[in-house]
Amino acid sequence: MIDEFHRIKRLPPYVFAEVNAMKAAARAAGDDIIDFGMGNPDSPTPKHIVDKLCETVRDPKTHRYSQSRGIPGLRRALAGYYDRRFGVDLDPESEAIVTLGSKEGLANLAMAITSPGDVVLVPNPSYPIHHFGFIIAGAAIRSLPANVSTGQDRADFMAALDRAVHHSIPKPVALVLNFPSNPTAQTVGLEFYDEVVGFCRIHGIYILSDIAYAEIYYNGEPPPSILQIPEARDIAVEFSSLSKTYSMPGWRIGFAAGNKRLIAALARIKSYLDYGAFTPVQVAAAAALNGPQDCVDEIRALYKERRDVLIDGLSAAGWNVPSPTATMFAWAPIPPAFAHMGSLEFSKLLLREAKVAVAPGLGFGEYGDEHVRIGLVENTHRIRQAVRNIKAFMKDAALHGGQTPQSGKAANG
Numbered sequence: 297m298i299d300e301f302h303r304i305k306r307l308p309p310y311v312f313a314e315v316n317a318m319k320a321a322a323r324a325a326g327d328d329i330i331d332f333g334m335g336n337p338d339s340p341t342p343k344h345i346v347d348k349l350c351e352t353v354r355d356p357k358t359h360r361y362s363q364s365r366g367i368p369g370l371r372r373a374l375a376g377y378y379d380r381r382f383g384v385d386l387d388p389e390s391e392a393i394v395t396l397g398s399k400e401g402l403a404n405l406a407m408a409i410t411s412p413g414d415v416v417l418v419p420n421p422s423y424p425i426h427h428f429g430f431i432i433a434g435a436a437i438r439s440l441p442a443n444v445s446t447g448q449d450r451a452d453f454m455a456a457l458d459r460a461v462h463h464s465i466p467k468p469v470a471l472v473l474n475f476p477s478n479p480t481a482q483t484v485g486l487e488f489y490d491e492v493v494g495f496c497r498i499h500g501i502y503i504l505s506d507i508a509y510a511e512i513y514y515n516g517e518p519p520p521s522i523l524q525i526p527e528a529r530d531i532a533v534e535f536s537s538l539s540k541t542y543s544m545p546g547w548r549i550g551f552a553a554g555n556k557r558l559i560a561a562l563a564r565i566k567s568y569l570d571y572g573a574f575t576p577v578q579v580a581a582a583a584a585l586n587g588p589q590d591c592v593d594e595i596r597a598l599y600k601e602r603r604d605v606l607i608d609g610l611s612a613a614g615w616n617v618p619s620p621t622a623t624m625f626a627w628a629p630i631p632p633a634f635a636h637m638g639s640l641e642f643s644k645l646l647l648r649e650a651k652v653a654v655a656p657g658l659g660f661g662e663y664g665d666e667h668v669r670i671g672l673v674e675n676t677h678r679i680r681q682a683v684r685n686i687k688a689f690m691k692d693a694a695l696h697g698g699q700t701p702q703s704g705k706a707a708n709g
Contacts, residue, residue: 306431311659315643319653330682332670333653335478335624339543339598342591348583352576362572365563366394366551370578373585374536374551381510382521390556391529393563394581396573398508398535398550401562403429404569405504405533405552408561410435415464417457417471417501421479421657421664426472426506438464440471442663445482454491461499471496474506476519476622479660479669483513483622489522496531502558503532508550511541511592513622514600523554533558540624541592542584549573549581599624602672602679609683614690617670626670628654633693639665649692650685 315333322329340346352358365371371388378384386392395401402425410416412434418426420439427437440456443449460468473492475484496503505522513519522528533554539545552562572578606626607619617628634642639656646668647653655671657664674682 303432303434307428311640311656314640315647315653315656318644318647322647322651327651329647329651329653330674330678330685331653332673332682333655334673335540335671336673337540337543337545337595337624338673338675339595341543341547342584344587344591345542345544345580345584349576349580352579358575358579360575362575362578364566364570364572366392366572367575367578367582370394370582370585373582374553377585378521378523378553381518382524384521384523386523386553387556391559392551392553393559393566394572394578395535395550395552395562395566396570397539397548398506398537398552399425400548401535401550401552402426402504402506403432404565405558405562406430406433406435408565409502409558410469413466415460415466415468417460417468419472419474419477420662421660421667422472423474423478423506424660426474427661430470435469438468439661439663442477442480442661443482444484444488450484450488450491454495457492457495461501467499468501470502470504472504472506473522474508476507476509476513478509478623479625479655479657479664479667480627481618481620481623481625483519486520486524489520489525489528493522493525493528493532497527501531502555503528505532505534505554507534508537509540509623510536512596512599512624514596514603515621519622529555531555533562538581538584541595543595544581544584547573547577547581549577599672602674602676605676605679606670606672606683609680610686613683613687614694615686624672626672627657628668628670630666630668631690633690635666639668643668646686646689650682650689652682652685 319329371392374392375386375388378386406429410430410433414435415438416430416435417438417440419442421442438460441453444453510519522532523534533552535552537550610617615631617626620626630642639658643654643656655669657667
């Protein structure tokens, strides 16, 4: 049994597994499942990026081992992106590193800086690797509020951060931030980062910022980088990815940028674990960052159109879901008639009755259990079909006093 191994014991059963198993069984039975569960972009990678990959892969010299830190041209391309987008001047030699997606970078940095028993501060709910990268490394996690949407919410976050520092033994090593947030889709401004950086510098706490969704925004104001705060480089490193920005999820290219000490620690760990991504993939990634950016505008417009169709359709169906200002997700409160079920049972019910798969909020932390996450990963035709299915499901539930014929079994079983 794998559960006898120490690190495996610290990992709870995968919350998404039950929904995934039901989804697979339904499809095997011939059901047409509309899948909003996984944040897996469905658009093709832009042609000029694919063309650069094909061109580069024909050179046999690129077939050898690459560099675990990433090829110099790609690190320079990342520095160029930070300069254009954020006005941040990075040293590509000491303040930037290429990772095999941001998820790998976060997990390996957790291994580099964490000793068993260390305390790490993570918002709850949050993307699973933000918690479990550190849990695998042996840390203890202390949860912070994830809601920072109002001034009072931000004040509550800072108060919780202060309590965590004064009531954690040992003192926290690091704080994880993720804005725009997966799963909640919240964004923050530079004033929030400025306050957090000032606090963490005083208390000697590292900050790991995840901005994987920084280019998927809808209201005209691009989300900032924590590195725009000049003092952030003393304590902060920031992770980003090409997966969503350029529809390159399977290419597995991400980055870390910022504090030299943290970048060096990640480079040291990676030097023992990998030789870097395949060189042609890295060359194509540099072409993505250095090349025309109209494809990013098109991808952003695609998600915005899907968001509007989804949110308007759900509202007409009687399910009021806040319209996200960023990310490719909607963070949907469970409708009141089903709130007693929790997110896992509601997700299973939605799959069974409406043939729509969503991600249960419980999978992102126990404080996410009142929500489900809906990914904008189906085309507008399929989204409209899903909305029709959900509308019929909710109408049927209303006729049965808030339950479908099967929901009572799901809630009690």
